[in-house]
Amino acid sequence: MRAYGVVRAQSAVLRQTRNGLRLGQPCPLQRWASTAILRPRQLAPTANSRTWQTRRHQSGAAAAVLQQAKEDNLAQETIIENLSQEEAFRLSRVRNIGIAAHIDSGKTTATERVLFYTGRIKSIHEVRGKDSVGAKMDSMDLEREKGITIQSAATFCDWIKKNPETGTEDKYHINLIDTPGHIDFTIEVERALRVLDGAVMILCAVSGVQSQTITVDRQMRRYNVPRIIFVNKMDRMGANPFKAIDQVNHKLRLPAAAVQIPIGSEDTFQGVVDLIRMKAIYNEGSKGEIIRETDEIPAQLQGLAKERRAKLIEMLADVDEEMAELFLDEQEPTSDQIKAAVRRATISRKFAPVFMGSALADKSVQPMLDGVCDYLPNPSEVENLALDRRRQEASVKLVPYNSLPFVGLAFKLEESNFGQLTYIRVYQGSLKKSANVYNARTDKKVRIPRIVRMHSNEMEEVNEVGAGEICAVFGVDCSSGDTFTDGTLGYSMTSMFVPEPVISLSIHPKNSKDGNNFSKAMNRFQREDPTFRVHVDQESSETIISGMGELHLDIYVERMRREYKVDCATGQPQVAYRETITQHIPFDHLLKKQTGGAGDYARVVGWIEPTPPPELPEGAPEGAVGPAYGPNFFETQITGGTISEKFLYACEKGFHASCEKGPMLGHRVLGVSMVINDGATHMTDSSEQAFKRATEQAFRKAFAAAQPQVLEPLMKTTVTAPNEFQGNIVALLNKRNATITETIIGAEDFELHAETSLNSMFGFSSLLRAGSQGKGEFTMEFSHYAPAPRDLQKELVAKFEKARIEKNK
Numbered sequence: 001m002r003a004y005g006v007v008r009a010q011s012a013v014l015r016q017t018r019n020g021l022r023l024g025q026p027c028p029l030q031r032w033a034s035t036a037i038l039r040p041r042q043l044a045p046t047a048n049s050r051t052w053q054t055r056r057h058q059s060g061a062a063a064a065v066l067q068q069a070k071e072d073n074l075a076q077e078t079i080i081e082n083l084s085q086e087e088a089f090r091l092s093r094v095r096n097i098g099i100a101a102h103i104d105s106g107k108t109t110a111t112e113r114v115l116f117y118t119g120r121i122k123s124i125h126e127v128r129g130k131d132s133v134g135a136k137m138d139s140m141d142l143e144r145e146k147g148i149t150i151q152s153a154a155t156f157c158d159w160i161k162k163n164p165e166t167g168t169e170d171k172y173h174i175n176l177i178d179t180p181g182h183i184d185f186t187i188e189v190e191r192a193l194r195v196l197d198g199a200v201m202i203l204c205a206v207s208g209v210q211s212q213t214i215t216v217d218r219q220m221r222r223y224n225v226p227r228i229i230f231v232n233k234m235d236r237m238g239a240n241p242f243k244a245i246d247q248v249n250h251k252l253r254l255p256a257a258a259v260q261i262p263i264g265s266e267d268t269f270q271g272v273v274d275l276i277r278m279k280a281i282y283n284e285g286s287k288g289e290i291i292r293e294t295d296e297i298p299a300q301l302q303g304l305a306k307e308r309r310a311k312l313i314e315m316l317a318d319v320d321e322e323m324a325e326l327f328l329d330e331q332e333p334t335s336d337q338i339k340a341a342v343r344r345a346t347i348s349r350k351f352a353p354v355f356m357g358s359a360l361a362d363k364s365v366q367p368m369l370d371g372v373c374d375y376l377p378n379p380s381e382v383e384n385l386a387l388d389r390r391r392q393e394a395s396v397k398l399v400p401y402n403s404l405p406f407v408g409l410a411f412k413l414e415e416s417n418f419g420q421l422t423y424i425r426v427y428q429g430s431l432k433k434s435a436n437v438y439n440a441r442t443d444k445k446v447r448i449p450r451i452v453r454m455h456s457n458e459m460e461e462v463n464e465v466g467a468g469e470i471c472a473v474f475g476v477d478c479s480s481g482d483t484f485t486d487g488t489l490g491y492s493m494t495s496m497f498v499p500e501p502v503i504s505l506s507i508h509p510k511n512s513k514d515g516n517n518f519s520k521a522m523n524r525f526q527r528e529d530p531t532f533r534v535h536v537d538q539e540s541s542e543t544i545i546s547g548m549g550e551l552h553l554d555i556y557v558e559r560m561r562r563e564y565k566v567d568c569a570t571g572q573p574q575v576a577y578r579e580t581i582t583q584h585i586p587f588d589h590l591l592k593k594q595t596g597g598a599g600d601y602a603r604v605v606g607w608i609e610p611t612p613p614p615e616l617p618e619g620a621p622e623g624a625v626g627p628a629y630g631p632n633f634f635e636t637q638i639t640g641g642t643i644s645e646k647f648l649y650a651c652e653k654g655f656h657a658s659c660e661k662g663p664m665l666g667h668r669v670l671g672v673s674m675v676i677n678d679g680a681t682h683m684t685d686s687s688e689q690a691f692k693r694a695t696e697q698a699f700r701k702a703f704a705a706a707q708p709q710v711l712e713p714l715m716k717t718t719v720t721a722p723n724e725f726q727g728n729i730v731a732l733l734n735k736r737n738a739t740i741t742e743t744i745i746g747a748e749d750f751e752l753h754a755e756t757s758l759n760s761m762f763g764f765s766s767l768l769r770a771g772s773q774g775k776g777e778f779t780m781e782f783s784h785y786a787p788a789p790r791d792l793q794k795e796l797v798a799k800f801e802k803a804r805i806e807k808n809k
């Protein structure tokens, strides 16, 4: 196999950039961005800048300052330095946070309390509550019925943080996104974390770190999102926050320590002891809206409080230099010093402080909100980068000041009754109603007719949104991940990671008159959700939808029925297999048809071979395993012009068409490279079509000779159930040839981790229900592609051949 050179890798990167970055693998651009030198140069204040600062205080108008600065010909760095006081204060009171966690940990329930305590909603409604109203953030009917979050929902609120020591109050503006827990809707977490500055990771006090916690942890790391942890459900039997913290330290390898301990537990859970200020905090009032704080820590907890406080300090000393110095000097840090260390260590992502409470029992949610303000970064404390297309894609740091030119990222699209709603995170400058902005991908000018702030499914119209904020706009035609600027900058931002769908099924409306609505729905769902794909199979003419799992596709079928009144019939779910080769095979293929009329002539010479797997991204954890297969890759190495550019472009098209529908099963090809290094052209009979077809034929022939393989998706599967069902469940998994990698037996439940093939897991949920009296649960997440067992490969190929013969009869 040939080694792949730098030129090859770079041209792949450029192609990805041009295509607007649909990211399957860790994006090379992202890697570049994170390794480039990013800090703006710090310039010494100039005489000019000092006069300028005085002017700023006099006028208070940042725009005027900016104008003056431009007239004085000052560098952007100096402008930033001099505007900082005014805008730094505004930003210091803004938090953009996400709530992310394993399924059912209480994200929506906790968000409901946050909205209530901040005065955003007048009463609390529970997820699947008896009043049948449902929580504010689960606004879709389907979410309320099923009690699960399907789409992330954004809201905002103001939290008045009280300082009991000084008696002062500070108002914080919090933009919050509640995300779904089910892996099938993981894109919602992915895009929320892409644009948020911090997160609250919720853990269940009984279950601790669960499979989806690990996924969310990975996503938080991918976008460098600092987090605090909230151990919820402290009222449940078996609640143990310290076990959960241990699991964070060991399973997630994240230094984390409690900043609180519980007062009572399970049904006697009353509140928490704040270990930094050594105060007991209780919730009072019918909905826990009154916070009572006292110096009197219950006698039986004083020992534990001291012990856990010491542990917190020790852990901070490991990750924070200032704390390490105090620790080594055996000095007792003050509460302010501890707070400052927790803040530094959290923002630098070396540590996560752990809060605890019970959202459902209305306990200890407010101290967690204080934690959001105290420890999570404001927008100016997070490094956000763009690539400057006018300066060879150099990385530039975006500065969240209103007075700088506007840069924003469209991270989510949603169809509403009033048209397409585009969620935008404003990274720099401000976005004004009626302003013209430019889409960096298409270079098109777009007018912003309406700006709103979202409150779940309600919206509030605004005229302007400042830097560092999140909003939604109407009437902007764009794709998810597009960058917008004011037109004076050539900046574009990297988009988010989009996982590949692993499952597909055929679908059609039961009633042919519903065709129009069916297409409308398909278009909309595809635009909104990059993990939901639709295509028409050319051979069967069937519409095929693909997604992240059975639940994902079921939800869309159901939404089609409810929102578009289209009843659909679906085929059996199909696994998204892949086809690859294992050998280097040269080819020399001639397409020649010269009998009568216009002929066809094209000769292509070259080889196909497996593409080497991509390198692991920089900073990947030790022992991390990357994908086993590289992307599909086409290259020409023609010298002497035996095939013209135009025909080579047709060859490339032929290659990509072949990769869309592999020769073995008609599934997509993965990890195959094709190189064309010679060929021949006929004066009159050669055409683009002939070269495209010749390439497809050459590909098909060489593919068959290159020891092809069918690859199947392997899934990381986690099953939890009461201990008494362990035998049943292990037997079920063994029947499916699962590789069980870990079993954790708890006091009542066990958790089993296994690697399973997706193919073997169809119908597993009903068998699990039957084998555990409905008490078992399982989650599945795509892990990687691996060769399917030989028998299965043979069976699939035979089935495909049979269908082809039938069709051609």
Ligand SMILES: Nc1nc2c(ncn2[C@@H]2O[C@H](COP(=O)(O)OP(=O)(O)OP(=O)(O)O)[C@@H](O)[C@H]2O)c(=O)[nH]1
Binding pocket: 101, 102, 103, 104, 105, 106, 107, 108, 109, 110, 126, 127, 128, 147, 148, 149, 150, 179, 180, 181, 182, 232, 233, 234, 235, 236, 357, 358, 359, 360, 361
């Ligand atoms: N005992 C107890 N139950 C809770 C608590 N918080 C939430 N729950 C319950 O846990 C279930 C799931 O709560 P949700 O708030 O929907 O959890 P979620 O994490 O938003 O769920 P998904 O978004 O679907 O993953 C509901 O039945 C809640 O009533 C708590 O503090 N204690």
